[in-house]
Amino acid sequence: MARRLLAIWFPRLASDVSLRTRPVEGPFALTHRAGNVDQLHCLNAAARAQGLHRGMPLADARALVPDLATRLADPVRETAALVALRRWAVRYAPQVATDGDDGLIADITGVAHLFGGEEDLRGDLQARLIRAGLNAQSAIAGSRGGAHALARHGGGIVPDGLLAERLGRLPVSALRISPEISEGLSRMGLSRIADLIPLPRAPLARRFGPGLVTTLDQMLGTMPEPVSALPEAPQFGVRMTLPEPIGLTGDVMAGLDRLLERLCGKLASAHMGARRVRLELRRVDKATVTVEVGLARAMRDPVRISALFRKGVEEVDSGYGIDALRIEAVVTEPLAPQQIGEAKVRQEDELNDLISRLGNRLGFDHVLRFLPAESRIPERSFLTVPAAYSEATPLPFRKRPRRPAMIFPPEPVTAASGHPPARFRWRRMSFTTLRAAGPERITPEWWFDDPAWRSGVRDYWRIETKEGPRLWLFHTPMAPAWAVQGTFL
Amino acid sequence: MKILRDRPCSTATTDSFSLVPARVHEAGGSGRSSFALFQASRHPGPLFWILPQHEPLRPMARGLPAGIGERLHLIETRSETDLLWAVEEALRARPSGLVIGEPTKPLSLTAGRRLQLAAEAGQTTGLLLIREGQGCNAAETRWKCDPAGGPADSTRHQWSLNKNKSGTLGLWTVQWDGATTACHMVSEAGQ
Numbered sequence: 001m002a003r004r005l006l007a008i009w010f011p012r013l014a015s016d017v018s019l020r021t022r023p024v025e026g027p028f029a030l031t032h033r034a035g036n037v038d039q040l041h042c043l044n045a046a047a048r049a050q051g052l053h054r055g056m057p058l059a060d061a062r063a064l065v066p067d068l069a070t071r072l073a074d075p076v077r078e079t080a081a082l083v084a085l086r087r088w089a090v091r092y093a094p095q096v097a098t099d100g101d102d103g104l105i106a107d108i109t110g111v112a113h114l115f116g117g118e119e120d121l122r123g124d125l126q127a128r129l130i131r132a133g134l135n136a137q138s139a140i141a142g143s144r145g146g147a148h149a150l151a152r153h154g155g156g157i158v159p160d161g162l163l164a165e166r167l168g169r170l171p172v173s174a175l176r177i178s179p180e181i182s183e184g185l186s187r188m189g190l191s192r193i194a195d196l197i198p199l200p201r202a203p204l205a206r207r208f209g210p211g212l213v214t215t216l217d218q219m220l221g222t223m224p225e226p227v228s229a230l231p232e233a234p235q236f237g238v239r240m241t242l243p244e245p246i247g248l249t250g251d252v253m254a255g256l257d258r259l260l261e262r263l264c265g266k267l268a269s270a271h272m273g274a275r276r277v278r279l280e281l282r283r284v285d286k287a288t289v290t291v292e293v294g295l296a297r298a299m300r301d302p303v304r305i306s307a308l309f310r311k312g313v314e315e316v317d318s319g320y321g322i323d324a325l326r327i328e329a330v331v332t333e334p335l336a337p338q339q340i341g342e343a344k345v346r347q348e349d350e351l352n353d354l355i356s357r358l359g360n361r362l363g364f365d366h367v368l369r370f371l372p373a374e375s376r377i378p379e380r381s382f383l384t385v386p387a388a389y390s391e392a393t394p395l396p397f398r399k400r401p402r403r404p405a406m407i408f409p410p411e412p413v414t415a416a417s418g419h420p421p422a423r424f425r426w427r428r429m430s431f432t433t434l435r436a437a438g439p440e441r442i443t444p445e446w447w448f449d450d451p452a453w454r455s456g457v458r459d460y461w462r463i464e465t466k467e468g469p470r471l472w473l474f475h476t477p478m479a480p481a482w483a484v485q486g487t488f489l
Numbered sequence: 490m491k492i493l494r495d496r497p498c499s500t501a502t503t504d505s506f507s508l509v510p511a512r513v514h515e516a517g518g519s520g521r522s523s524f525a526l527f528q529a530s531r532h533p534g535p536l537f538w539i540l541p542q543h544e545p546l547r548p549m550a551r552g553l554p555a556g557i558g559e560r561l562h563l564i565e566t567r568s569e570t571d572l573l574w575a576v577e578e579a580l581r582a583r584p585s586g587l588v589i590g591e592p593t594k595p596l597s598l599t600a601g602r603r604l605q606l607a608a609e610a611g612q613t614t615g616l617l618l619i620r621e622g623q624g625c626n627a628a629e630t631r632w633k634c635d636p637a638g639g640p641a642d643s644t645r646h647q648w649s650l651n652k653n654k655s656g657t658l659g660l661w662t663v664q665w666d667g668a669t670t671a672c673h674m675v676s677e678a679g680q
Binding site: 348353354372378387398399403406407465469486489 | 545
């Protein structure tokens with residue numbers, strides 16, 4: 001079967017996208033800053049009609065058209081718009097790829113009859129794009145290069161076998177070649193593609209490089225050029241619309257369970273696990289309520305995820321009723337299939353469920369775990385990190401130097417007599433030293449400016465008191481004072 | 490009405506310091522965190538230490554007895570209700586080894602009883618670190634723990650069992666420095 005390719009060109013994609021959300025009457029342009037000059041990036045038809053063009057300095061444009069409305073260009077949004085259009089264009093062909101930053105190319109071989117022929121397909125496409133407020137040109141031809149060239153020069157349909165005949169009248173710049181080459185060609189009097197076709201290949205390639213001959217062959221269809229569509233990024237979202245609005249928690253949960261079943265199936269087929277799941281409930285009055293839960297580990301078990309939603313769903317105000325549910329795994333992580341039923345795995349799952357439950361109510365940054373760290377400073381000798389975002393790591397056990405089991409911010413000691421103090425008062429209690437071990441000098445880490453360590457080096461002592469408590473005292477020689485920072489076992 | 494049977498008296502607890510499993514216990518006194526760490530070293534599995542967010546006294550990972558730091562989960566709560574909820578959830582979960590809670594207010598009988606039911610449901614042991622005179626009647630045992638002075642190289646603790654629903658009371662002076670899960674009794678003579 002002869003190959004048929006559909007090219008779509010959006011001549012004013014950036015401004016169309018910007019105008020779609022906030023329409024402007026009259027001339028309009030998007031600007032971007034190149035070097036020190038604001039330039040026009042993309043303009044609408046009204047601005048073009050007044051003699052403005054792309055790449056023109058904004059100051060000149062303003063002089064020509066004083067009432068020009070401008071906005072800053074947003075390249076990220078423009079790219080996202082093209083990607084979204086590519087997803088939409090999949091309705092016409094299985095293989096759709098982006099072509100440059102303002103075009104699409106689709107392989108519609110053997111597809112056109114589903115839309116009633118190529119004419120109808122192109123008409124349908126144009127009508128839909130116009131309704132969406134996008135300027136677009138489309139062309140159907142037997143080669144990718146031909147469709148690309150025709151879309152940018154008026155559009156239309158080239159029947160099979162008439163490529164050279166129909167495209168011959170296009171200027172050489174319609175080939176995908178650099179402006180220098182097309183200028184060189186026109187300087188030689190070769191202004192149309194038809195002029196190039198009969199010429200001997202070898203001198204052309206020698207003079208203008210092999211690229212010209214290749215693009216010419218690709219345009220005429222003698223050299224194949226496939227449409228290589230990127231793999232579809234998986235979309236982990238499912239939705240459900242209801243014929244009648246619902247309001248009871250049980251009903252919402254039942255709907256949620258059905259959606260989760262589908263979502264988890266999707267996740268399983270992509271070997272992914274959800275880390276954050278968002279449920280959107282659309283009410284009859286078009287308001288949307290979202291319930292979001294976090295998961296301590298990536299998972300795709302519908303029953304376990306559903307249990308976490310219960311509290312959030314119970315708090316939702318359903319108003320006049322909910323008529324659509326949508327659930328999306330907002331954050332996902334790779335999760336390989338796992339052997340189930342093993343006791344150790346089950347225990348880990350239960351522990352992760354507990355951390356998810358605690359984290360969703362208290363906040364995931366309040367469910368903490370210790371990790372080892374390399375520092376002499378007592379407060380920084382270990383890390384306290386959220387348990388949901390870290391793996392349990394064995395803490396190296398060192399017997400010496402001795403460290404207290406419990407620690408608190410330094411509290412001053414009063415009435416200290418002697419060095420180390422034989423008697424002192426702390427928290428309104430008086431203590432008599434039975435035994436003192438030390439000193440252990442710890443110097444501040446000068447590369448961190450820690451206000452607590454501004455008093456300089458510290459000499460730490462382990463003080464056993466007659467009253468019982470074994471305390472961790474320190475003395476700051478640079479600003480003489482004693483303080484307590486911890487208690488030993 | 491369903492008549493509940495007496496729980497079978499476990500014969501495995503030969504040691505006087507073993508907490509009855511699947512119950513909630515209380516410990517007070519200035520050495521209560523040492524007692525909690527002693528119990529933590531005897532309970533395998535994940536440990537949960539649930540404390541108010543503003544509590545300055547925290548376990549220090551470097552100074553904990555071997556094998557506790559990596560199993561310990563520290564949970565900060567904003568309010569007393571959250572704290573009790575977190576203790577209950579942790580007790581109800583099967584994998585937890587020991588749940589240590591630090592309530593700031595005295596527990597009502599209802600709250601204490603609820604925690605006992607959660608502990609029974611999850612077959613988990615709980616230990617509440619209470620302040621002076623804040624015990625709850627629902628507690629299985631209540632300990633008063635204080636550090637005690639002693640000769641050189643000793644870490645003595647005075648642990649007294651002030652309330653016991655299924656056994657006798659007692660007062661022990663023990664030597665435990667975190668190196669092992671067992672502790673040494675100190676004889677009456679004190680040497």
